[in-house]
Amino acid sequence: MEKYYKPTSRSNETESSSQKKARVELSPSDIIADPGLRKPIDEYDKEIRDQVRRAYLLNGPTQPIGHTFPRKQQGDHFRSFQESWFKKFDWLEYSVENDSAYCFYCYLFKQPVRSDKFGYEIFTRQGFNNWRKALDAFKEHVGGVNSCHNNARRHCQDFKNQRQSVSHVFSSHSKEAEIAYRVRLTSILHVTRFLLLQALAFRGHNETSSSSNRGNFLELLSWYKEKNPEVAKVLYENAPGNNQMTSPLIQKEMVKACAQETTLVILDEVGDKLFSVLIDESRDASIKEQMAVVVRFVNQTGHVIERFLGVEHVSDTTASSLKVALEGLFARHGLSISRLRGQGYDGASNMRGEFNGLQRRILNENPYAFYIHCFAHQLQLVVVAVAKCSSSVADFFNYTSLIVNTVGASCKRRDQLLQDHHDRIVMKLESGDIFTGRGKHQETSLARPGDTRWGSHYTTLVRLFTMWDSVLKVLENVSDDATNPTQKTTAAGLIEKMESFEFAFIMHLMLKVLGCTNELSHALQRKDQNIVHAVNLIVVTKQNLQHMRDNGYDELLEEVKGFCMKMEIPVPNMDDKIPARGRSRRDGQMVKYSHRYHVDIFLVVLDSLLFEMNERFSEASTNLLKCIACLDPKDSFSKFDHDKLLELASIYSVDFSPFDCTFLRSELGTFISDVRNSTEFSACHDLATFAILMVQTERHLCYPLVYRLIELALILPVATATVERAFSAMKIIKTELRNKMADEWMNDNMVCYIEREIFAVIHDERILQRFQNMKTRKIQLSQISN
Structure with missing residues (x-):
């Protein structure tokens, strides 16, 4: 028989199996x-x-x-x-x-x-x-x-209609099987919704039935089954072995369906409207460079909307790579760079480069996509510059950082700080010096100031001022108990520095100054903030700072003296003389205390701050913003300028044809007379509110060209805060323990989590039908109207 049949060796079997074609997956x-x-x-x-x-x-x-x-x-x-x-x-x-x-x-x-x-x-x-x-x-x-x-x-059409496919006809599933499949699928969707809205992980360490760490998805599904008898009938042991619908692949496809439907709602909301784009890039937990994209537009009701569109993994952060990634994202979502009317970036050189940056590459293709440097980032640059404006202020922040690091160097010191602060709050509550209330007297700790974290300098000083006594107490404990001579010397020196008049004076000065900029920073980070109101806020802040410079020294000095009296800090005689900073007594360059604190510190800080504000926010002087400012409804349209608005229309010539400009000239005259005589607009002080009122009163239909100007003004980006929040969400979703998430999986999770207000109201049926259409399923669902 051997001469008819060639014997098969085990080596041949291994060789043939190795030659089998590897499974191909769609990327x-x-x-x-x-x-x-x-x-x-x-x-x-x-x-x-x-x-x-x-x-x-x-x-x-x-x-x-x-x-x-x-x-x-x-x-x-x-x-x-x-x-x-x-x-x-x-x-x-x-x-x-x-x-x-x-x-x-x-x-x-x-x-x-x-x-x-x-x-x-x-x-x-x-x-x-x-x-x-x-x-x-x-x-x-x-x-x-x-x-x-x-x-x-x-x-x-035949391919899309899976219910008429040959496999479906021969499978001949009963109506009961389809009902059970729908219940099973809906249950999985409800679990998926919960995990996405809470940004929780799906997978577990061991997903077998005997494991105690099966992951959030399977554990929550088991709990759901126990609470709902109808679901229990169709899950796990009651479901066909080849249709359990709990595999990791099914989980990812369900999340993808959720994300795609959420994105589709956003794209329908954008429609054919003009929009701006906000972009930033950051590294994720696996050290991949991710580019987040947010679109800003005005919706049908006149509200300014910012929506997260997605994250793109970029191999490098050059302007050319970012533009290719942006074009690919736009192409997938049916958006066009031609509809861009604004770009908002954080000011990085690869973004704002005048000749080769991303903003210039887009402007070369679309000259109407005007670039606005993020106002919040510019404001942070102002704060960083002021923190280094003089040697006295720079020393103050160096000592402040050293105090924060020393007090928070160990868990023991942190616990001492929190306990002492808690005890002092309890004593003040019992004595009636302070009162309880919602959100008051929460447990807190010292924070380190950082040049790249918005408002961190102000937060550090506020917490240091609030926990002043407790910080001194911890430093005293360090000085008494430390075995290291360096630590004892450092703690003693910091106590001496904190209880000096100069330290207290600079702290109160910077609290006032940074308080003004911090309020402006929070105002600029609002999603509905518009360029006109932002420029007005900056002007008001400059006016307040100028008033503080001219008239605020005496008030500040008295406030510092009161604080020093309370904390038993010696107050020097302002007429006494001391050596000029950086000079020896032998040089004879002596100045009064009043000159040191008023001229060398107070005026230097305020002058530096005003200079930086004028230098950084130069956009307010551009011709584009001067024209847009004419739309400001404050004080009954006091800034309205007929010629400037016609010039604004000519700047956006792609949106206003010569025929439109001819009609706009007459429309502007009728418009301004109407709104000035209308009681509905008399109390309107903001362009965003004005746009909403225009829609509510249907004047956007009466004055379509004027409303088009208002839309163009509103979609100009102010700050990239929405993009920064997207990166905060990315840190929640892709953590050190989940650092192997694929880019598409992370993007789908982020879309659903960031735009959860939209995702939460999408009907289950839409998601289920999209899930069904992703591939050929063993059981088909009949269409049910939403």
């Missing part, structure tokens, strides 16, 4: 929005072609609404692609990259046909760009009932 980078950059379907591996088709079908055809299509000469006229063609031909796609049109259905389901069929290559590989004959070519491509295009469309 998110394989799905490219721009039809001119995609690779053909037949170039994908056969195992994932259906997945690719479903991914593209979920995204829909690429139709960049609002894009400025380039014009080129064809024949005797300049011609371009027309946006109205999208409505006439739902299959039509447009490539921004190569200015060509494609067929969505033919790309996905192109059937083998003769090469002479019109559209075989033009609308799938090469791209069509003869706009002079576009309509005739589109109609010819559609052809008759049995044309290649219509056959591809029918294949697409």
Whole structure:
């Protein structure tokens, strides 16, 4: 028998198994929005072609609404692609990259046909760009009932309708099985919602049934099953072995469906409106550079909205890489750089570079996407500069950092600080010096000042002032108990420094000064803040600081003297003389105490602060903001200037044609007379509130051109606080313990968590249907209206 059958060795079996083809998985980078950059379907591996088709079908055809299509000469006229063609031909796609049109259905389901069929290559590989004959070519491509295009469309419809597939027909699941499947799927969705809204991890260390650490998803699902008898009937042991719907892959697909539906609501909210973009980049827990993108626009009710669009992993942070990533994100969501009217960045060189930065690259493509340096970052730069404006102030903050580090150097010292502070609060409450109330007298600790953390300098001084006695007590304990001579000497020196008049004077001065800038910083970080109000706030802050410089010294001095009397700190005679700072007594350069504190410290700090404010916030003097300021409704439109608003329209010439400018001239006169005589607008002092009132009174329909100017003013970004909050969310979601999260998985979690107000109200059915359409499922769901 051996001569007929060749014996099979174990080595041959191993060799044949090793030659088996590895399983191919679809990568998110394989799905490219721009039809001119995609690779053909037949170039994908056969195992994932259906997945690719479903991914593209979920995204829909690429139709960049609002894009400025380039014009080129064809024949005797300049011609371009027309946006109205999208409505006439739902299959039509447009490539921004190569200015060509494609067929969505033919790309996905192109059937083998003769090469002479019109559209075989033009609308799938090469791209069509003869706009002079576009309509005739589109109609010819559609052809008759049995044309290649219509056959591809029918294949697409059959592919989308899983209930008519052969596998579904032969599976012949009962109605009861479908009901059980829906209950099971809905239960999983409810658990997923809870975990996403709380930013909790899904996976566990060991997800087997006997494990005590199965992860939040499975543990919460088990608890849900115990509390709901209907769910218990369809989960785990009561569910088919091949349809448990609890695997990690199912979890990720459900989260992806949630994120995509949330993003879809955001994109529907943006619609075809003009918008601005806020961008920043930061490293995540796995040391990957992530770029967060937020869009700012005015919604249908006139409210200023900022929405998180997503995070993109960038290989490097050069301007070219950031722009490629931004274009890819825009293409996936059907947004166009042509609709950009503002850019907001934190001021990093790769962002704001005048010649090669991201803002310049976008301006080269769209000159109306004006760049605004984040006001909150500029304000922090002002604070950092003031903290180093003189040797006395710089020494003060150096000593403050040393005090914070010394007091918080160990858990023992922290506990002593908190306990002593707690005891003093209790004593004051019992004596009636202070009173209880919601949010008052919370447990706190000292904070280190940081140049990159907004408001940290002010927070440090407030807490030091509040815990003054307790800090001194801890320093005394360190001086008494420390075994290290250096620590004893340092603690004794810090006590001496804190109980000096100069330290108390600078602390009170910086509390007043940084208090003004801190209030401005919080105001600038509001999502609905607009450029006009922000500039007004800066002007008011400058006026307050100037008033403090001219008239605030005597009041500050008396306040410091009162504090020193209370804390038994010696107060020097202001007429006595001391050596000028940095000079020896032998040099004879003596100044009075009054000169030192008033001129060398007080005036230097205020002058430095005012100089930095004027230098950093130079945008207020630009022609664009001068024109926008004319829309300010405060004091019955006292800044209204007819000519300046016409100039503003000319700046945004792409949004105001010469015909519009002619009508705007007469519309402005009627508009200003109307709103000044209307009692509805008499109490309006802010442009954002004014826009809302315009919509509520339907005057945005009466004065559409004026309202367009207001929208352009409102979408200019003020601060990148929303992006900073997105990175705070990223630190919650992707932690040191979860540092292996894939980029798409992290992005889906972040979208649902950051935009949880939207995600929480999305109907379950929308998410379930999207989940079903991601791939071919064993059981199909019948459509239920929301």
